[in-house]
Amino acid sequence: MPDPIKPVIVGSVRAGIGPAGARLDEDLLAGLNEPQREAVTYRGPALLIVAGAGSGKTSVLTRRIASLLRAREAWPSQILAITFTNKAAGEMRERVRGLIGDVAQGMWISTFHSACVRILRREAEQFGFTKNFTIYDSGDSRALIKRLVKEHEADAFGLTPASVQGRISKLKNELADAESFARSANLSDPAERVFAELFADYQRALQRANAFDFDDLIGQTVYLFRAFPHVADVYRRRFRHILVDEYQDTNHAQYALIHELTRPPGDGGTLLDETEPASLTVVGDSDQSIYAFRGADIRNITEFERDYPGAKVVLLEQNYRSTQTILDAANAVIGNNFDRKDKKLWTDVGLGDPIIGFTGYSQHDEAQFVADEVEALRRRGIPYSEMAVFYRTNSQSRALEEIFIRAAVPYKIMGGTKFYDRAEIKDALAYLIAVANPADELSVRRILNRPRRGIGDVTETAIARYAQEEGITFRDALANVSALGVGPKIQQAIAQLDAVLAEATAIMLPASGEVAAPTSVTAGLTVLLNKSGYLDALRRSKDPQDEARVENLDELVAVTREFARGNPEGTVLDFLTEVALVSDADDLDDASGTVSLMTMHTAKGLEYDAVFVTGVEEDLIPHRISAGEPGGPQEERRLFYVALTRARKKLHVSLAMTRAQFGEVSAAMPSRFLQEIPHALIDWRQSPGDVNSRGGMKSRALNGRPSTGSGTGAGGGWSGGSRYGDDLVPLPKRERPAGDLTKFANRIPAKVRDNGDLELAPGDRIRHDDFGEGRVDMVTGEGAKRVAHVRFDTAGPKKLLIKIAPISKL
DNA sequence: GTAGTTCGACTTTTT
DNA sequence: GTCGAACTAC
Numbered sequence: 001m002p003d004p005i006k007p008v009i010v011g012s013v014r015a016g017i018g019p020a021g022a023r024l025d026e027d028l029l030a031g032l033n034e035p036q037r038e039a040v041t042y043r044g045p046a047l048l049i050v051a052g053a054g055s056g057k058t059s060v061l062t063r064r065i066a067s068l069l070r071a072r073e074a075w076p077s078q079i080l081a082i083t084f085t086n087k088a089a090g091e092m093r094e095r096v097r098g099l100i101g102d103v104a105q106g107m108w109i110s111t112f113h114s115a116c117v118r119i120l121r122r123e124a125e126q127f128g129f130t131k132n133f134t135i136y137d138s139g140d141s142r143a144l145i146k147r148l149v150k151e152h153e154a155d156a157f158g159l160t161p162a163s164v165q166g167r168i169s170k171l172k173n174e175l176a177d178a179e180s181f182a183r184s185a186n187l188s189d190p191a192e193r194v195f196a197e198l199f200a201d202y203q204r205a206l207q208r209a210n211a212f213d214f215d216d217l218i219g220q221t222v223y224l225f226r227a228f229p230h231v232a233d234v235y236r237r238r239f240r241h242i243l244v245d246e247y248q249d250t251n252h253a254q255y256a257l258i259h260e261l262t263r264p265p266g267d268g269g270t271l272l273d274e275t276e277p278a279s280l281t282v283v284g285d286s287d288q289s290i291y292a293f294r295g296a297d298i299r300n301i302t303e304f305e306r307d308y309p310g311a312k313v314v315l316l317e318q319n320y321r322s323t324q325t326i327l328d329a330a331n332a333v334i335g336n337n338f339d340r341k342d343k344k345l346w347t348d349v350g351l352g353d354p355i356i357g358f359t360g361y362s363q364h365d366e367a368q369f370v371a372d373e374v375e376a377l378r379r380r381g382i383p384y385s386e387m388a389v390f391y392r393t394n395s396q397s398r399a400l401e402e403i404f405i406r407a408a409v410p411y412k413i414m415g416g417t418k419f420y421d422r423a424e425i426k427d428a429l430a431y432l433i434a435v436a437n438p439a440d441e442l443s444v445r446r447i448l449n450r451p452r453r454g455i456g457d458v459t460e461t462a463i464a465r466y467a468q469e470e471g472i473t474f475r476d477a478l479a480n481v482s483a484l485g486v487g488p489k490i491q492q493a494i495a496q497l498d499a500v501l502a503e504a505t506a507i508m509l510p511a512s513g514e515v516a517a518p519t520s521v522t523a524g525l526t527v528l529l530n531k532s533g534y535l536d537a538l539r540r541s542k543d544p545q546d547e548a549r550v551e552n553l554d555e556l557v558a559v560t561r562e563f564a565r566g567n568p569e570g571t572v573l574d575f576l577t578e579v580a581l582v583s584d585a586d587d588l589d590d591a592s593g594t595v596s597l598m599t600m601h602t603a604k605g606l607e608y609d610a611v612f613v614t615g616v617e618e619d620l621i622p623h624r625i626s627a628g629e630p631g632g633p634q635e636e637r638r639l640f641y642v643a644l645t646r647a648r649k650k651l652h653v654s655l656a657m658t659r660a661q662f663g664e665v666s667a668a669m670p671s672r673f674l675q676e677i678p679h680a681l682i683d684w685r686q687s688p689g690d691v692n693s694r695g696g697m698k699s700r701a702l703n704g705r706p707s708t709g710s711g712t713g714a715g716g717g718w719s720g721g722s723r724y725g726d727d728l729v730p731l732p733k734r735e736r737p738a739g740d741l742t743k744f745a746n747r748i749p750a751k752v753r754d755n756g757d758l759e760l761a762p763g764d765r766i767r768h769d770d771f772g773e774g775r776v777d778m779v780t781g782e783g784a785k786r787v788a789h790v791r792f793d794t795a796g797p798k799k800l801l802i803k804i805a806p807i808s809k810l
Numbered sequence: 811g812t813a814g815t816t817c818g819a820c821t822t823t824t825t
Numbered sequence: 826g827t828c829g830a831a832c833t834a835c
Contacts, residue, residue: 085825113825138824214825293823393822415824456811581825601823623822639823662820663826
């Protein structure tokens with residue numbers, strides 16, 4: 001990517017507000033309200049735009065950039081705009097281009113991670129890396145850490161790969177490194193000492209592999225800037241206008257990076273250097289901070305004015321996205337978070353439709369409601385592409401998928417990095433990495449015996465030992481098979497692998513002077529997959545899944561072709577970088593349109609005409625794990641708030657009474673957040689109370705297998721009280737006796753049915769509201785998941801969730 | 811060294 | 826209900 005650093009024209013930067021500039025701005029300001037105009041036109045060292053959900057912040061940001069360029073206050077190359085996702089970056093670039101045309105070329109609009117990769121590729125040689133470094137995604141890191149944990153036998157100290165990885169990541173987000181950790185840690189605790197060693201080893205391994213993990217991309221760039229001020233100055237002079245979106249979700253390392261970039265260049269340097277620090281614009285909404293779990297520090301926004309004295313603050317509170325009903329619900333929910341600046345979104349588009357609520361018996365039942373409703377909306381003219389379904393955890397997507405496939409609703413799952421997580425794709429990428437960055441031992445080890453070449457642990461260790469003795473890389477050791485002292489068959493296999501890698505290297509990384517052909521990545525990958533025998537092995541296999549793997553690899557080859565089309569000069573490294581940093585395949589919404597399924601986190605920054613928020617249950621949202629974390633429940637509430645505010649016109653909230661996870665069914669309760677939405681705003685198609693009523697409510701689940709736990713007519717039961725922590729008020733107690741369960745709209749009954757710890761033993765006779773009398777065969781499970789296996793006199797054998805089934809002991 | 815089997819743990823969210 | 830790791834049998 002040619003991107004020469006253009007000289008900064010000192011002094012001209014601030015001069016743009018002339019009469020011409022003002023005139024030029026008029027069309028950019030069209031349709032903006034007063035605060036929005038101010039946010040576009042304000043000029044000064046620092047600007048904080050507090051932008052509520054749907055307040056048009058993207059519009060403001062893009063117009064701000066456009067006006068800077070239009071008035072010649074800045075060259076495109078002087079602008080650095082940071083967004084949260086690659087997708088958002090692409091959209092912003094498009095919108096700026098739409099405003100002022102191709103002048104926009106040369107701007108850096110990217111994520112923190114992409115921007116840092118660009119910087120690091122240029123500067124890697126400054127500190128012991130080479131510019132063909134590779135990027136470890138979380139899976140790669142985990143694999144490496146797993147090996148280290150094993151080597152150190154760290155599990156004896158209660159250190160799991162996951163916990164080590166999480167801790168290292170947290171530390172890196174705080175800009176701590178292995179040494180600084182070791183200095184401050186309590187090393188008399190053996191577990192701490194082992195962890196410190198792991199951390200140091202991990203970092204050494206990364207360095208040896210010429211690789212950065214996600215957190216390093218940011219952290220090492222900060223380190224680079226601090227250790228080499230002359231390098232930092234290059235970027236400080238270059239970037240005159242820095243804009244950061246979603247500022248509430250920046251972590252300390254990212255904050256430090258921005259801080260480094262907005263220092264005056266040549267700190268205390270030459271006399272003539274009067275370059276001012278870059279101007280900084282940040283946009284954020286503390287109510288939408290949902291990434292504290294990965295180190296986002298809300299203080300970055302709340303203390304912005306302290307960090308940048310004299311900063312201008314602009315508040316955007318008018319919402320242009322949703323109906324008043326949706327906003328009222330969202331405002332009411334978020335209002336339950338204490339410790340927040342009160343901010344009320346408003347709109348002038350009117351009340352709109354009520355929120356639609358639905359309670360299913362099971363997650364399939366719930367999914368069926370969503371599918372039906374999607375179809376109904378479609379018939380009323382809302383395109384699929386304007387509908388989205390949100391859930392808290394990725395695993396919830398499965399039930400939705402199953403029903404959507406059955407109902408022939410076109411959908412796509414956003415965000416899940418599934419494709420690039422598949423084993424065969426990772427293998428193929430490891431082949432590419434082995435060529436692009438031979439120092440990356442992890443990748444070479446990965447492909448060593450893939451396909452099966454008869455190279456096992458023993459041989460692998462032999463190669464590693466040989467490499468160490470000779471002081472060469474693992475990759476280079478492969479070229480010296482005869483010295484390894486392994487059998488001729490294995491020698492032959494290794495030599496073959498070495499030859500294939502060499503051939504691909506010649507294609508993708510031709511000797512200096514020559515330029516690789518645009519198709520080099522495609523050609524190289526094809527060679528690797530074919531001549532390594534990888535594809536052959538899959539084709540020969542009788543495992544039916546391997547057929548799909550071949551197709552996936554074809555798909556990957558197609559991706560390289562697509563990449564070549566978009567980046568004629570792109571190298572293998574560019575390709576690998578893109579793959580590592582682009583999470584979802586950034587599908588452009590195709591014309592036919594599909595419903596989007598995604599987690600609530602992924603939903604941030606997006607908007608749809610119709611939104612389905614599913615699984616609104618306790619232990620899911622707020623997630624059970626969040627209860628133990630400081631600020632957890634509040635963050636969950638913000639997450640729910642983000643989900644609600646994505647909807648323009650139609651908002652649906654739904655839940656299931658029973659949810660299967662771990663293959664076991666257990667009873668679920670409505671989320672406390674539901675209770676926080678004013679009842680009058682929700683029109684319950686089927687409220688948690690209804691689900692218990694005996695009158696004519698049948699399971700809508702298509703699979704209709706009554707054996708999946710509760711049977712068809714399981715009563716809805718939500719136990720109130722007791723389980724509430726956090727800052728909430730317990731659900732109001734219902735006065736009516738259980739049994740009188742006619743619909744009462746817009747109320748979530750606190751206690752519809754709860755058999756509590758009704759004891760049942762084999763042999764007991766029971767009566768079920770629907771199935772009549774029967775005899776208990778056995779009881780399995782525990783607590784809320786206790787299941788009675790009952791043989792009914794007339795209805796036959798059923799499995800029932802004891803806690804909520806409409807049964808009584810005789 | 812490999813293939814097949816059983817057992818266990820596991821699911822929070824992402825660049 | 827799924828994925829991976831450990832174990833066993835060739």
